[in-house]
Amino acid sequence: MAEFLELESQDGVRMPWNVLPGTKQEAANCVVPIASFYTPLKSFPNMPVLPYSPLRCRTCRSVLNPFSIVDFVSKIWICPFCLHRNHFPPHYHSISDENLPAELFPQYTTIEYESPSEKSTVPPVFMFVVDTCMIEEEIGFLKSALSQAVGLVPENSLVGLITFGTYVHVHELGYGQIPKVYVFKGSKEVTKDQLLEQMNFFMKKPRPSTGVIAGVRDGLSQESIERFLLPAFRLRVCLEFGLRGASERSLASISRSKGNKVHWHGIECGCTSIGSMCSWFWG
């Protein structure tokens, strides 16, 4: 058990298993499903801070980390997420088995970067992905818990809201006092491209023909992003609108949504949205 607690205190990740099944059969034999809880922004007293920018995968923008496979001779690292082979930039030329950059130290699975060039020009972004599949009485508690949570995020934060019951609702918060929502069926998988098209991200600015769509630096207009991400103080007003009617939907949807993939798609929508809109943050 100590091993699980140690992992959580090191990376903020809690899993029911400390190894992943190697085959489909092993996965099928798992009585307790594989899952993970991640605590974002968990404070670590001895967090290593590197005074430069992270090295990113050219394809998926993941960051070089101790799980990447490195070819020291060719000066190439393989992204463990998309398997793209990335060349190290010239200032990594002296890298070797004995001379590793800190981000490849095996024990540095969670680190912070504090680059002087990227410093604090962009506010933190929080996307609230909320399960509204509950009885009406609980909606009031949900609203107050959310207001409290919004009150705790840093003043300059940008905040977005996605709710899900039988359907996934992506709230267009920057649409004045009139609530506007994009609705996706909870049981249907939506790709990032479909999501961007259906949420009208390319109404005023044509879609780039190549490359990753990610934030204002890569394909999206600031205006289209601001429809979904509001300064935190404005979200409190919008929460009222965002959650209005949630209970009616949820009452009917409790039995229907049990066992379907709506939870996953709600979270997936959140990840895709934040990945598409906020990548200016990641450079």
Ligand SMILES: [Zn+2]
């Ligand atoms: Zn990658």
